[in-house]
Amino acid sequence: MTPLVTIILITTACLATLMLFLVESWRWNIAGLAIQYLVVFLLVSQIWPLGLATIKLVAGWMACAVLAISRKDMSLKEPVYSERSVQTFRILLGVLIILVVFLIAPTINTWIPAPQPFLMVGLILTGMGLMQLGISQQPFKIILGLLILLSGFETIYSSLEGSALLAGILAVITLALGIVGSYLTGTFSEKVEY
Amino acid sequence: MNAPIIWIFIPILISAVLFIFRKRERLCAFLAGFISLFLATLALVLPIGEPIKLGTTQINLPSEFPILGRKFILGPGDGPILFLLYVIGAYWFFSSAFFKVRRIVVPIELGLIGLLVAALAVEPFLYTALIIEIAVIAMIPILINPEQIEQKGLLRYLIFQTLGMPFILLAGWFLASGEITPIGETQLIQSSLLLGLGFAFWLGVFPLYTWIPMMAEEAHPQVSGFVFSFLSLVTFLFLLNFLNNYAWLRDFAVIYPAFRWLGSIMILTGGVWSLFQDNVQKIFGFMVLITNGFLLMALGISGADGMRIFTNSLLPRMLSIALMSFSLMILNEDNSNWSVNSLIGLIREKPFVSAGIIVAVISVSGFPSLASFPEVYQLAKLISDFSPFTSVFLFFGELALFGTGIRLLSIMMQPSSNEDLRKEKSLERFVIISLIVLLLLFGLFPSFFSNFLSNLFVKFTFLLR
Numbered sequence: 001m002t003p004l005v006t007i008i009l010i011t012t013a014c015l016a017t018l019m020l021f022l023v024e025s026w027r028w029n030i031a032g033l034a035i036q037y038l039v040v041f042l043l044v045s046q047i048w049p050l051g052l053a054t055i056k057l058v059a060g061w062m063a064c065a066v067l068a069i070s071r072k073d074m075s076l077k078e079p080v081y082s083e084r085s086v087q088t089f090r091i092l093l094g095v096l097i098i099l100v101v102f103l104i105a106p107t108i109n110t111w112i113p114a115p116q117p118f119l120m121v122g123l124i125l126t127g128m129g130l131m132q133l134g135i136s137q138q139p140f141k142i143i144l145g146l147l148i149l150l151s152g153f154e155t156i157y158s159s160l161e162g163s164a165l166l167a168g169i170l171a172v173i174t175l176a177l178g179i180v181g182s183y184l185t186g187t188f189s190e191k192v193e194y
Numbered sequence: 195m196n197a198p199i200i201w202i203f204i205p206i207l208i209s210a211v212l213f214i215f216r217k218r219e220r221l222c223a224f225l226a227g228f229i230s231l232f233l234a235t236l237a238l239v240l241p242i243g244e245p246i247k248l249g250t251t252q253i254n255l256p257s258e259f260p261i262l263g264r265k266f267i268l269g270p271g272d273g274p275i276l277f278l279l280y281v282i283g284a285y286w287f288f289s290s291a292f293f294k295v296r297r298i299v300v301p302i303e304l305g306l307i308g309l310l311v312a313a314l315a316v317e318p319f320l321y322t323a324l325i326i327e328i329a330v331i332a333m334i335p336i337l338i339n340p341e342q343i344e345q346k347g348l349l350r351y352l353i354f355q356t357l358g359m360p361f362i363l364l365a366g367w368f369l370a371s372g373e374i375t376p377i378g379e380t381q382l383i384q385s386s387l388l389l390g391l392g393f394a395f396w397l398g399v400f401p402l403y404t405w406i407p408m409m410a411e412e413a414h415p416q417v418s419g420f421v422f423s424f425l426s427l428v429t430f431l432f433l434l435n436f437l438n439n440y441a442w443l444r445d446f447a448v449i450y451p452a453f454r455w456l457g458s459i460m461i462l463t464g465g466v467w468s469l470f471q472d473n474v475q476k477i478f479g480f481m482v483l484i485t486n487g488f489l490l491m492a493l494g495i496s497g498a499d500g501m502r503i504f505t506n507s508l509l510p511r512m513l514s515i516a517l518m519s520f521s522l523m524i525l526n527e528d529n530s531n532w533s534v535n536s537l538i539g540l541i542r543e544k545p546f547v548s549a550g551i552i553v554a555v556i557s558v559s560g561f562p563s564l565a566s567f568p569e570v571y572q573l574a575k576l577i578s579d580f581s582p583f584t585s586v587f588l589f590f591g592e593l594a595l596f597g598t599g600i601r602l603l604s605i606m607m608q609p610s611s612n613e614d615l616r617k618e619k620s621l622e623r624f625v626i627i628s629l630i631v632l633l634l635l636f637g638l639f640p641s642f643f644s645n646f647l648s649n650l651f652v653k654f655t656f657l658l659r
Binding site for chain 1: 331338384
């Protein structure tokens with residue numbers, strides 16, 4: 001992988017997760033998540049056979065689609081937290097996480113011998129996912145946080161373990177989280193069967 | 195036909211069939227109960243991995259089921275564990291037949307038992323982490339309580355359980371590399387740290403236990419009881435697998451003291467917090483937390499003694515959870531007010547339910563003549579040799595839980611003018627009395643039951659030395 005491609009992928013991962021972190025609109029959130037899965041796929045396809053790497057993209061996008069279906073009835077006007085203080089806080093937090101990742105990645109690399117781009121993207125996603133989980137209370141945002149976190153972990157883990165069965169089960173987990181997210185947040189939860 | 199098909203795939207398949215017929219709730223509950231009992235009996239009767247002679251014909255029951263290069267293995271040593279899992283499952287299914295639980299609960303619970311057995315049987319056993327995560331996600335629909343507007347405990351449960359999985363997988367990767375090359379001190383610390391974090395998230399080890407009381411407060415008592423009974427048990431078995439398989443992990447000086455300290459802190463904090471709770475279901479959650487802490491503390495005593503206490507504590511733990519949950523299910527039929535003050539006068543209106551709640555709580559606290567007493571006594575005696583501080587924590591934690599029981603009793607004995615509550619049905623009384631008698635029998639004749647329980651973990655040969 002050329003340095004330019006690496007920089008582009010890391011930058012895209014940063015921007016996609018920041019978009020998930022800062023924007024309240026569910027459409028932009030889903031779009032950010034989809035871009036993030038694309039970045040993970042492009043990275044993983046460098047070391048895995050293309051067919052196997054595609055599992056991550058397909059499962060991720062399917063989870064995005066399932067989450068989007070559950071939100072489709074939501075009104076176009078969503079509550080947007082446009083207060084400057086909230087946005088500033090979130091931007092600072094996001095930037096802080098990215099900075100911390102850049103600082104700790106070399107140390108982590110002595111623990112986990114993953115290639116640098118994998119570690120960077122993985123840690124950025126994991127950190128952003130954790131932060132999302134820490135500051136969110138809505139089920140939709142929490143599921144997004146879990147999906148971001150897991151995709152970050154999968155990015156790192158894929159460079160350590162290349163088992164097809166493992167990739168398949170992780171894809172099932174991603175998809176199941178998407179379904180649970182839609183069950184918790186969407187139309188299902190409004191008419192839960194007793 | 196092989197053993198994994200019988201105890202893993204058939205229950206999952208039947209659960210799918212029951213899901214289709216879920217509108218016939220009682221039928222589903224009874225069917226699931228009888229199937230569980232049948233599978234439990236098979237686990238006792240069938241010699242797994244050995245030929246079975248039926249007259250002149252001979253049937254083989256292989257213990258392996260290969261799938262995509264991996265295997266599900268249920269060996270002869272797994273029979274008692276399968277029996278225990280399916281008997282407990284049968285109890286939960288039969289108990290759900292008499293109460294208003296959601297239709298999807300029973301089919302999903304049966305499938306969950308199959309999944310959890312799969313988690314224990316899969317080789318390489320690191321896949322257990324993934325199967326447990328799938329089971330955790332599958333539990334979400336049944337944990338949703340339609341009467342609750344928001345369920346923070348449910349979300350926290352999902353977050354904590356999901357956070358545990360990556361740590362376990364990474365630790366497994368470290369450990370697997372240790373099988374190829376000798377593992378260094380740094381690697382040992384790293385893998386132990388990852389493993390510790392993973393299990394801390396899964397078991398609700400201090401301070402990551404907030405989801406347990408929150409979930410107990412939100413979910414239906416039948417569902418929370420089921421989840422608490424099975425999930426921790428399977429997680430503990432997975433932990434035992436790790437310890438049994440990796441000698442250097444067992445020999446790592448930090449492991450056993452960490453179990454003792456974390457377990458004792460769980461018991462102390464659980465006991466103290468339960469004393470100040472105003473919600474009966476939260477008290478149930480803290481009671482479960484204390485039982486988990488106790489099991490962890492028992493593992494902190496290395497060798498056969500620790501394993502014996504661990505094994506003998508399992509059934510009393512299950513019985514206490516079953517009794518508390520059953521009593522709460524009866525209360526749940528009347529109202530959804532779980533405040534401790536709603537129990538005022540309960541001893542006159544529902545004496546058996548009151549007795550069930552009190553006995554469950556004080557049994558876990560190690561009250562003499564009840565089920566947990568012999569093991570609490572044994573643990574206190576042994577642990578004081580290792581670290582006196584942890585035995586002090588154990589004492590005060592159990593004392594605080596006993597105080598909670600006395601507090602509940604005093605509230606129940608207060609006079610009340612509420613006469614709207616329905617009386618207990620005779621079947622409900624019978625179940626409560628049976629569970630109390632079992633708890634008493636365990637407490638009075640511990641050696642009688644320990645003979646059966648000692649067979650549960652024969653496969654962990656290195657831990658029993």
